[in-house]
Amino acid sequence: MLLNRAWIEARIPHQGRMCLLDEVLDWDAQHIRCRTATHRAPDNPLRSHDRLSIACGIEYAAQTMALHGALAAGAANGAVDTSAGRSSRVGLLASVRDVRLMVLRLDDIESDLICEVTHLAGDRLTALYEFALRDRDRSLLSGRASVILDAGGRLNL
Numbered sequence: 589m590l591l592n593r594a595w596i597e598a599r600i601p602h603q604g605r606m607c608l609l610d611e612v613l614d615w616d617a618q619h620i621r622c623r624t625a626t627h628r629a630p631d632n633p634l635r636s637h638d639r640l641s642i643a644c645g646i647e648y649a650a651q652t653m654a655l656h657g658a659l660a661a662g663a664a665n666g667a668v669d670t671s672a673g674r675s676s677r678v679g680l681l682a683s684v685r686d687v688r689l690m691v692l693r694l695d696d697i698e699s700d701l702i703c704e705v706t707h708l709a710g711d712r713l714t715a716l717y718e719f720a721l722r723d724r725d726r727s728l729l730s731g732r733a734s735v736i737l738d739a740g741g742r743l744n745l
Contacts, residue, residue: 687731
């Protein structure tokens with residue numbers, strides 16, 4: 589099954605240009621790895637002053653976490669859902685820690701980006717992830733993030 593951009597958009601809240609991921613390369617219950625070329629797009633919605641700051645890589649990681657949550661929830665229910673339809677669960681990025689920025693910007697990176705997240709811990713209300721953003725040759729950004737799950741119902745979003 590090809591987990592491409594259209595499949596991704598059907599499962600996370602981010603639509604159109606705001607969906608930053610192009611493809612799921614691999615995933616399991618603890619880990620996901622995605623590929624993207626959207627950092628080079630001149631109309632990337634996160635660009636400011638004709639640049640895409642490395643700090644925007646945190647949004648790439650957050651979308652990868654959201655996608656992992658959708659995939660893991662589907663697997664827990666017996667299978668990966670191949671039909672369209674976003675998850676009713678809403679996650680809220682609560683904090684990021686130990687963030688390491690190894691470059692200044694993303695828009696000048698020529699190769700595709702690989703975003704990798706690993707689920708470290710959590711329960712039905714929270715999740716802790718480790719994340720990394722890489723290009724073909726090097727690490728660009730890394731850190732950890734806490735996510736509040738089912739935030740829409742609990743925070744009246």
